[in-house]
Amino acid sequence: MPKSPNDKLQGTLTLLVLKTLNTRGPLHGYGLCEHIRSVSDELLQVEEGSLYPALHRMEQDHWISSKWEITNKGRQAKFYSITAKGKKQLAEENESWARLTRGVMRVLTYS
Amino acid sequence: MFWKKRRSPEDLREEIASHLAHQADDIRDRGKCPDPQAAARRAFGNITALEEASYEHRHWMWLDHLRLDFRQAVRQLKKRPGFSVMVVLILALGVGANSAIFSVIRAVLLRSLPYKDSGRLAMVFTDDPARELHEGRTSLLNFADWKNQNRSFEDMTVFTPQTFLLGTEGSPERMRSARVPANFWPVLGVRPILGRVFTSDEEKRGERLVVLSYGLWQRQFAGLREAIGANLVMDGRNYRVIGVMPPEFRFPFTDTRVWEPITAHPYWATRDVNAPRSNAGWLVLGRLKPGVSWTQAREDLNAITSRLKDEYPANELPEHAIIVPLKLVSTGQYQLSLWLLFGSVVVMLLIGCVNVAGLLLARGIAREREFALREALGAKRTRIVAQLVTETLVLASCGGLLALLLAAGITQAIKVYGPADIPRLSETQIDWQVVLFTTGVTICTALFASLWPVFYSTRRQLGSRHFTSGSTHRTRNFLVIGQFALALLLTTTAGLLIHSFLRLRATELGFRPDHLLVMRIDLHVGKTIEQQASYFERAIERAESLPGVRSAAAISGFLRTDPEDSVEIEGHSLQHPGPCEDLITGHYFQTAGVPLLRGRTFSSHDRRGSLPVALVNEAMVRAYWPNEDPIGKRFRFKASDPWLTVVGVAGNMRRQGIERPIAPQVFLPHRQGEDNMMDVIVRTTGNPAKVTALVRGAIQTLDKTVAKFKVSTVDEELAQQTSQRRFDTFLVGSFAFAALFLSAIGIYGISHQLVVQRTKEIAVRMALGARPKAVQVLVLRQGLALALFGALLGLTAALFVARFVSKLLFEVAPGDPIALGGSVLLLLAIAGIACWMPSVRAARIDPMRVLRHE
Numbered sequence: 001m002p003k004s005p006n007d008k009l010q011g012t013l014t015l016l017v018l019k020t021l022n023t024r025g026p027l028h029g030y031g032l033c034e035h036i037r038s039v040s041d042e043l044l045q046v047e048e049g050s051l052y053p054a055l056h057r058m059e060q061d062h063w064i065s066s067k068w069e070i071t072n073k074g075r076q077a078k079f080y081s082i083t084a085k086g087k088k089q090l091a092e093e094n095e096s097w098a099r100l101t102r103g104v105m106r107v108l109t110y111s
Numbered sequence: 112m113f114w115k116k117r118r119s120p121e122d123l124r125e126e127i128a129s130h131l132a133h134q135a136d137d138i139r140d141r142g143k144c145p146d147p148q149a150a151a152r153r154a155f156g157n158i159t160a161l162e163e164a165s166y167e168h169r170h171w172m173w174l175d176h177l178r179l180d181f182r183q184a185v186r187q188l189k190k191r192p193g194f195s196v197m198v199v200l201i202l203a204l205g206v207g208a209n210s211a212i213f214s215v216i217r218a219v220l221l222r223s224l225p226y227k228d229s230g231r232l233a234m235v236f237t238d239d240p241a242r243e244l245h246e247g248r249t250s251l252l253n254f255a256d257w258k259n260q261n262r263s264f265e266d267m268t269v270f271t272p273q274t275f276l277l278g279t280e281g282s283p284e285r286m287r288s289a290r291v292p293a294n295f296w297p298v299l300g301v302r303p304i305l306g307r308v309f310t311s312d313e314e315k316r317g318e319r320l321v322v323l324s325y326g327l328w329q330r331q332f333a334g335l336r337e338a339i340g341a342n343l344v345m346d347g348r349n350y351r352v353i354g355v356m357p358p359e360f361r362f363p364f365t366d367t368r369v370w371e372p373i374t375a376h377p378y379w380a381t382r383d384v385n386a387p388r389s390n391a392g393w394l395v396l397g398r399l400k401p402g403v404s405w406t407q408a409r410e411d412l413n414a415i416t417s418r419l420k421d422e423y424p425a426n427e428l429p430e431h432a433i434i435v436p437l438k439l440v441s442t443g444q445y446q447l448s449l450w451l452l453f454g455s456v457v458v459m460l461l462i463g464c465v466n467v468a469g470l471l472l473a474r475g476i477a478r479e480r481e482f483a484l485r486e487a488l489g490a491k492r493t494r495i496v497a498q499l500v501t502e503t504l505v506l507a508s509c510g511g512l513l514a515l516l517l518a519a520g521i522t523q524a525i526k527v528y529g530p531a532d533i534p535r536l537s538e539t540q541i542d543w544q545v546v547l548f549t550t551g552v553t554i555c556t557a558l559f560a561s562l563w564p565v566f567y568s569t570r571r572q573l574g575s576r577h578f579t580s581g582s583t584h585r586t587r588n589f590l591v592i593g594q595f596a597l598a599l600l601l602t603t604t605a606g607l608l609i610h611s612f613l614r615l616r617a618t619e620l621g622f623r624p625d626h627l628l629v630m631r632i633d634l635h636v637g638k639t640i641e642q643q644a645s646y647f648e649r650a651i652e653r654a655e656s657l658p659g660v661r662s663a664a665a666i667s668g669f670l671r672t673d674p675e676d677s678v679e680i681e682g683h684s685l686q687h688p689g690p691c692e693d694l695i696t697g698h699y700f701q702t703a704g705v706p707l708l709r710g711r712t713f714s715s716h717d718r719r720g721s722l723p724v725a726l727v728n729e730a731m732v733r734a735y736w737p738n739e740d741p742i743g744k745r746f747r748f749k750a751s752d753p754w755l756t757v758v759g760v761a762g763n764m765r766r767q768g769i770e771r772p773i774a775p776q777v778f779l780p781h782r783q784g785e786d787n788m789m790d791v792i793v794r795t796t797g798n799p800a801k802v803t804a805l806v807r808g809a810i811q812t813l814d815k816t817v818a819k820f821k822v823s824t825v826d827e828e829l830a831q832q833t834s835q836r837r838f839d840t841f842l843v844g845s846f847a848f849a850a851l852f853l854s855a856i857g858i859y860g861i862s863h864q865l866v867v868q869r870t871k872e873i874a875v876r877m878a879l880g881a882r883p884k885a886v887q888v889l890v891l892r893q894g895l896a897l898a899l900f901g902a903l904l905g906l907t908a909a910l911f912v913a914r915f916v917s918k919l920l921f922e923v924a925p926g927d928p929i930a931l932g933g934s935v936l937l938l939l940a941i942a943g944i945a946c947w948m949p950s951v952r953a954a955r956i957d958p959m960r961v962l963r964h965e
Contacts, residue, residue, distance in 0.1 A: 029129075056123075078122075
């Protein structure tokens with residue numbers, strides 16, 4: 001199975017997607033990109049090239065589910081929503097992310 | 112992960128389209144953009160890459176690649192049928208021979224014996240170097256002390272092989288039996304398949320019970336359950352059958368037919384129960400306690416043995432005890448030769464590997480451009496390597512399948528023509544373990560053979576045209592040298608064995624084996640001494656009266672005789688061991704073709720009551736009366752025997768086995784001794800096989816109670832003795848021949864390739880004035896130099912290996928110059944022949960044509 005070169009960022013992307021879907025409810029791919037970009041004050045730019053494979057992987061892992069629906073602009077779009085399993089995963093990733101940043105911060109602020 | 116939810120490429124494409132549409136909508140909403148769709152696509156990035164990534168994510172890519180590689184491989188191999196067939200045949204030959212020998216080794220050496228926890232079973236022998244006694248037997252009294260005093264064995268049991276005459280009416284048949292105690296069965300850990308074995312109470316009472324071998328049960332009772340409780344007549348006594356052993360139980364001998372309690376045999380009361388401590392007629396088997404090593408057990412028993420020797424000085428007890436694991440007892444003597452065979456096939460396989468590697472290398476060079484092109488089109492190096500390995504594996508699996516067929520054929524031939532005395536050889540079969548072994552060897556061989564060419568092939572760059580670079584040359588030279596070194600190793604080993612075999616064939620037997628029949632005649636136990644002697648005299652007379660028979664005689668053992676324990680030459684003290692002793696009757700020396708050197712032979716006057724006389728052989732004279740006239744000298748075997756007077760000297764006869772030195776031998780007249788089992792020998796005028804039936808019939812009608820016997824020619828009996836050596840020599844010789852053939856192909860292929868690739872260079876040389884002869888010599892010299900270097904390297908290895916096989920040699924030194932020199936010359940000759948064709952081709956190159964093509 002070919003692996004993306006940077007697993008660390010992949011993991012972050014998973015966290016961002018799960019978090020977004022959890023707070024915002026069902027969203028399509030483009031919506032996800034836009035949301036993450038705007039909420040992060042354009043600091044985080046999600047690459048489409050990695051977003052879709054990530055979404056598919058998460059769907060295969062049953063963290064999210066998908067459905068074709070019509071947007072309020074009248075276009076077809078695939079909407080993703082978080083599952084119960086995904087919520088559990090989100091809690092875990094949240095925790096590990098918090099631990100990581102806490103650790104990194106401690107090291108950085110150590111004088 | 113194909114079992115997870117599939118996502119079709121269309122779905123992804125639609126999703127991307129939807130994404131782009133949304134993005135375009137947004138761009139349009141912000142305005143100012145003339146082409147929002149194009150802008151959206153620009154922002155999105157590489158759609159194809161995303162689709163490809165998604166495809167790879169969804170599929171087991173390596174499976175996909177494998178399928179493609181496989182198809183490609185088959186296509187490639189079909190394109191070069193000659194190359195493919197060659198590789199498949201070489202692999203089949205090498206792997207097939209390996210599988211066959213492996214299956215033999217597994218059946219004979221590797222499989223554990225059919226007893227419970229057989230690794231802890233061992234025979235305990237006595238060892239007395241002073242009397243040249245090795246693996247000697249023990250007395251019952253000594254055994255009892257071993258059994259009671261040792262701390263190393265869980266239990267020990269004792270037994271003795273015996274023979275008996277089976278049957279009541281007509282000619283009985285002599286068969287092997289074993290007298291065993293009740294604990295014989297639990298020590299071995301075996302159970303009967305039918306009925307039971309006897310108990311120690313029954314053993315104590317000496318009940319006449321018998322346990323049958325599977326074979327005798329089938330033959331005598333047609334495998335019926337009613338055999339239990341039936342009657343079996345052995346030596347004219349009635350025994351009750353109580354059990355049947357499984358077919359694989361064949362202890363102590365493969366042809367042991369029955370087991371009876373030690374105490375049931377009449378010998379128990381007459382000989383054994385009060386036998387002195389020196390009466391060593393018993394074999395001892397023990398089961399080692401867990402955790403006790405062989406060394407510990409040996410020290411333990413040695414201590415007891417030497418204590419007993421000190422305790423009973425008058426009995427001349429043996430000095431040491433030796434412990435031999437049961438497995439080694441039966442297969443020990445075959446181990447070296449079987450492993451030698453295995454080594455030979457491994458060497459042969461390696462030579463085959465080198466050949467295949469050479470072929471693949473040549474093929475790789477020929478396909479350099481193809482690989483370079485593939486790489487330029489974006490194929491990863493790993494993919495090219497995988498493709499090459501797949502090709503080799505496809506070839507190897509064809510070779511492996513063929514190898515299995517070949518192995519089945521070879522093992523069948525070995526079972527039919529191999530020596531009959533190798534235990535469990537007949538149980539050789541191609542089972543799943545052999546198949547597993549073959550698969551493993553095939554894959555290893557394929558990887559080994561393809562390893563080098565693969566790495567070589569993928570190092571090339573597109574556009575580089577140094578076809579005959581230094582590194583290619585070096586590798587190929589290395590392959591050829593290695594191949595010749597291995598071939599020489601095998602040829603010298605075969606040479607040593609062949610030379611040994613020829614020496615053995617040329618051994619002076621001392622008698623004329625041609626036109627000679629031999630049969631072992633066994634008189635019923637109920638005859639008096641005089642009846643026995645007169646029976647043999649009548650049998651000889653009867654045989655001599657037949658047409659086609661020149662003369663006949665009888666001897667205690669014609670091709671089997673063992674030294675007596677001691678001899679006392681008048682005027683000297685008792686010596687160990689003594690000469691061999693045999694009774695003879697009839698015109699023995701004339702029939703056997705042995706010259707009488709001095710004195711006289713026996714006459715009808717040499718009978719009981721007259722002066723005890725003896726004939727001796729030359730070896731006896733040389734050993735005991737050197738530079739003296741032996742006629743009239745006296746000797747005896749034991750102090751209790753009467754003195755024997757030497758009346759004649761006969762020539763030496765090699766009767767103890769062709770490979771053994773001639774021992775001193777003594778012949779006594781049958782009328783002055785006692786023997787109810789003798790070999791009758793018959794010298795015929797014509798082909799001895801033609802009068803076999805006639806002789807048998809004539810002797811059988813003489814006395815219907817005489818046991819059934821087999822008539823064979825002495826030539827057959829002698830061939831039996833050399834069968835193991837013939838087997839080894841033939842197989843190693845065949846493998847060496849195959850190795851030479853493979854090496855010849857190898858060096859031919861490589862020098863041919865060399866000439867093809869150097870065509871331009873040779874053409875330039877010729878254009879500049881080199882003569883064809885010189886070019887031919889150049890090519891030949893190159894090939895021969897490699898062969899010579901390989902041969903010298905192999906010679907060093909061969910000298911080292913020869914020391915290991917020296918035990919298998921007969922009157923040939925491991926450094927035998929004939930075998931070694933002959934092998935080197937043979938190898939060089941083969942290299943010369945193999946390089947001749949390419950050299951002629953090189954000499955015929957037309958520089959004009961070649962250079963014009965440039």
